[in-house]
Amino acid sequence: MTVNGDVIGRVGATGAVLAPGTTTPRPPSEDPFYYPPSGLDGYAPGTVLRSRPIEVALFGVVPQQVSAWQLLYRSNDLHGRAEAVVTTVLLPTPGADGPEPSDRPLLAFQSAIDSVTDRCAPSYALRRGAWAPGSITQLEWLLVANALRRGWAVSIADHGGSHGNFGAPREPGYRALDGVRAALHFTPLGLRSDTPVAAWGYSGGGMATSWMVEMAPTYAPEIDLTGAVLGAPVGDPGRVFARLNGGCYSGFPALVIAALARSYPALARVIDADLTDDGRRRLAMATRSAPLAVLVRMAFHSIDEHLSRPLAEVLAEPGMQAMFDDLRLGDSTPACPLLVVQPVHDQVIHADGVDDQVARYRRGGASVTYIRDRLSEHFSLLPLATPLALDWLADRIAGRPVPEQEETRTVWSVAAAPARWRGLLDMAATAARIVLGQPLRQESEPPVPAAPTLAA
Structure with missing residues (x-):
């Protein structure tokens, strides 16, 4: 490893860093x-x-x-x-x-x-x-x-x-x-x-x-x-979550749940105790998929459909309220x-x-x-x-x-x-x-000027 320099060769004991120009980068x-x-x-x-x-x-x-x-x-x-x-x-x-x-x-x-x-x-x-x-x-x-x-x-x-x-x-x-x-x-x-x-x-x-x-x-x-x-x-985000749930963009609430469960124990407890098996499968899909794919696959799915108790009851819990206040x-x-x-x-x-x-x-x-x-x-x-x-x-x-x-x-x-x-x-x-794939600017091209800012 080098500090403020290029990595050359191996990093630790796990393998080599991909060389510049490699066309199949690892995730x-x-x-x-x-x-x-x-x-x-x-x-x-x-x-x-x-x-x-x-x-x-x-x-x-x-x-x-x-x-x-x-x-x-x-x-x-x-x-x-x-x-x-x-x-x-x-x-x-x-x-x-x-x-x-x-x-x-x-x-x-x-x-x-x-x-x-x-x-x-x-x-x-x-x-x-x-x-x-x-x-x-x-x-x-x-x-x-x-x-x-x-x-x-x-x-x-x-x-x-x-x-x-x-x-x-x-x-x-x-x-x-x-x-x-x-x-x-x-x-x-x-x-x-x-x-x-x-x-x-x-x-x-x-x-x-x-x-x-x-x-x-x-x-x-x-x-x-x-x-x-x-x-x-x-x-x-709490208001956005409630409004999008069950609608065309209900994939966004699913992504938020998948992302925040590691950071907020109250949400993790809800997933462990109240999420159905189908809900777990959909949450796993959201975890491994790009956002546009999640939006398509989760459109018009309400979180209520995948809980063992009403969503309103879950969201009213103090731990969940504290999470949304924090966001x-x-x-x-x-x-x-x-x-x-x-x-x-x-x-x-x-x-x-x-x-x-x-x-x-x-x-x-x-x-x-x-x-x-x-x-x-x-x-x-x-x-x-x-x-x-x-x-x-x-x-x-x-x-x-x-x-x-x-x-x-x-x-x-x-x-x-x-x-x-x-x-x-x-x-x-x-x-x-x-x-x-052309250069964004030619050497002879004048700089892009700043227009009057707020003439809207």
């Missing part, structure tokens, strides 16, 4: 690169334990012309125990125009992993040769690559940890922040300890980004977190300015829960610009809001003040203004380059 549970070294408690959070260059590919098939590495670093879980986590760090194609390395900002992108299986961890799903059908991260690559096109560095942490703790509180923030620490000190990225850092995530990634900005003031105050965009960031966002105040975007008619994350999350942040003194979109629904808002998100973050990175205006606005569409049309055209050009 994390079978890859020795992910195994923590002995004496993990002795390393400071964010310490790079080992690194390796990798190849990134669209859907595991189309190689991408970017520079990419995986960093294994020390972080903490929900209970403060040391753990080893991986982040994927990326730079634009070498030689492309962009900021000087010393001036390059870092974007911490939190993917909507929304899964327990390790095949959906970003560090696996983004690799060439990865087999992760149904992974949301593979779809999000078409959007996050627009940050690389601007010349930014990007860190995409496995914020669910090695066990895929989808929905857990606080620890996604620890993992994302420690991934930033690791990236800032990883020499090939050319960053500094005071490099401006922006954060972005949507849906499950918006929830993880919320935990990141909530934990940052106390857990990683030295990071220059300039701003964060939270897209449909869940707000109150609720907004009780810690972020120090950086926030942009929150939310569909008014979101069929997955209802707007009232996000309204309340924003209200809790504001009561704590946070600066929150909140835009509610009438025409978008849950899945369309992420791509439509990408130009707005990146332009807003570019302004924060540049040190421009947040414009003074109404803090909450409801618009017909975040993509309706001419200022956003250029961004959507740039996204289409980026997507074409991704699909064709």
